[in-house]
Amino acid sequence: MYILIVNEDPLGRALATTLVENGHEVAYIDTNAEYCQLVAAELGCLVIHGETTNIRVLQEAGIERAQVVVTLLEKDIKNIMVGLFARQFGVPHILARLRQEHYQSAYELAGITNIFSGFDFLLNQLLIAIEDPNVRQMMALGNGRIEIASIDVPGDSPFVGKPVNALWEHHSFPEGMLVLGVLKVVDQSFHLPRDQSILQPDDELLALAPHEDIHRLAMMITNRRRFRR
Secondary structure: OEEEEEEOOHHHHHHHHHHHHOOOEEEEEEOOHHHHHHHHHHHOOEEEEOOOOOHHHHHHOOHHHOOEEEEEOOOHHHHHHHHHHHHHOOOOEEEEEEOOHHHHHHHHHOOOOEEEEHHHHHHHHHHHHHHOOOEEEEEEEOOOOEEEEEEEOOOOOOOOOOEOHHHHOOOOOOOOOEEEEEEOOOOOOEEOHHHOOEOOOOOEEEEEEEHHHHHHHHHHHHOOOOOOO
16 A cells, blocks of 8 residues: 655654555655654655645655555644545545644545544543552544443452353443453454353453443442442
């Protein structure tokens, strides 16, 4: 897959490294000459030092044949400009980093629907670490409204020694939550809900739900009685 990264962020360099390691063809544009030298030396991919919103620079980087364009610029207006150029050249997938929330509608009007907010992600991770230390978010879906999360089963949980179906049969189980399975600590095997595996200390429960419901399930599993409003 040919992927063009238009970058002004350390994340872009890390992303380029991972994509090259995964066998993708990567082109990299950056306004920082030092970063360009580092990427060229380390990865050997096409690297261009130039103005990230200049259409000729984007063409030089092969935007016409890119299957994915990732724009990680410091200003939202510049990300939107790159996204519009990518649409002009028929790029199938355009990903952009949202810097300020009030620009989200502008991204959507420009046809850029794959928007990622580092601020929202970090904020959510901090909230989880503070309120639910036994929960780890694995993936956010639906603009962050839905999560796939891993919830550790503590040794003093009232559900230890019970089959997994005891969770959704409990009166406090959140409606609309989907239990995806259980990762067993003993042998790291994954069990689907239909396997009715017995929950043991330090097993990991994988669930799909809105953040508030993930929080409620974590409280239920850890036997915390006071629910956050």
